[in-house]
Structures are given as structure tokens and as C-alpha cells.
Amino acid sequence: MTRIDFYRYAEDKLRFACRLAATAFERSSQLVVYSPDREVLADFDRSLWTFQATRFVPHCFAESDLAAETPVLLAASGDALPHHDVLLNLGDEWPPFFASFERLLEIVSADEADKERARGRYAFYRKRGYDIHVNDIESGGERG
Numbered sequence: 048m049t050r051i052d053f054y055r056y057a058e059d060k061l062r063f064a065c066r067l068a069a070t071a072f073e074r075s076s077q078l079v080v081y082s083p084d085r086e087v088l089a090d091f092d093r094s095l096w097t098f099q100a101t102r103f104v105p106h107c108f109a110e111s112d113l114a115a116e117t118p119v120l121l122a123a124s125g126d127a128l129p130h131h132d133v134l135l136n137l138g139d140e141w142p143p144f145f146a147s148f149e150r151l152l153e154i155v156s157a158d159e160a161d162k163e164r165a166r167g168r169y170a171f172y173r174k175r176g177y178d179i180h181v182n183d184i185e186s187g188g189e190r191g
Contacts, residue, residue, distance in 0.1 A: 050151070053154075054154050054182045057157070058184075060161075061094045061137075066098075067152055069098065069099065076132050077120075077130040078118065080137060081137060083124070092121060108122070109124075125143065131148045135152045136151060136153050139164045140164075
């Protein structure tokens with residue numbers, strides 16, 4: 048069953064998503080970053096290129112010919128994904144294909160509208176009996 052981690056109180060969701068992507072890459076995990084909004088994925092792509100000056104997180108869009116050998120994929124759907132290790136949701140709704148992954152990561156900002164959408168996703172997962180962990184983001188790391 049998929050383990051679900053919520054990270055709450057993110058000051059900047061894309062920056063924290065970059066941090067999670069870098070951590071996944073360092074741990075040799077394969078990560079799919081999902082949003083049905085291609086503009087969000089393009090923003091995340093640009094953010095990964097500028098996230099850290101001394102490190103690079105290899106990534107590409109899921110449609111790329113290099114997708115099967117790239118550790119971090121950006122995907123607007125669950126179609127033809129080459130791996131199902133960790134899924135990072137940048138969408139407002141729960142990803143329809145999340146149950147095919149070992150882990151799902153959800154980031155929640157301090158914005159009230161974002162928190163409300165996250166509560167809806169949390170209730171959806173909880174109602175279905177998923178193992179949910181909530182982590183509070185601090186400037187130096189996570190606690191939870």
C-alpha cells in the first residue's frame with residue numbers, strides 16, 4: 048500500500064519540491080513530479096535548473112526519449128511512466144494513478160486555499176485507509 052507524506056507550512060512550494068527532488072536523487076529514488084497543469088511543470092523545470100549552483104538533479108518530461116533512464120520525471124498524466132517509486136503531487140487534486148506508487152509526497156503551503164485543498168486530499172486518502180504521515184517544514188529540515 049502506498050505510504051503518503053504530507054509536508055506542511057511550505058513558504059515556497061516549488062522550492063520545497065526542488066528540495067524533495069534533490070533528496071530523492073541523492074537517495075537513488077526514482078521520482079515522478081505530477082501536475083495536470085503543464086505550466087506548473089514548466090515552472091518546476093526552471094526551478095530545478097536554478098535550485099542549487101553546485102548540484103544538478105537530472106530530470107526531463109515523461110514524454111522524452113530519455114525518460115526511462117532519468118531519475119526525475121515531470122508528468123502531466125500517469126500514462127506510460129517507466130517507474131513507480133515516488134510520486135510528488137503538485138496538483139490541486141489527488142493524482143488518479145497514485146496507488147501504483149510506493150510513496151506519495153504532498154506539499155502544503157501556508158495559504159488558506161491551498162490548505163483547504165490539501166485537507167480534501169488528506170480526507171480522500173484517509174477514508175481509503177492509506178498510511179499517512181504529516182511533517183512540519185522548518186527552515187532547517189522537517190520534523191514529524
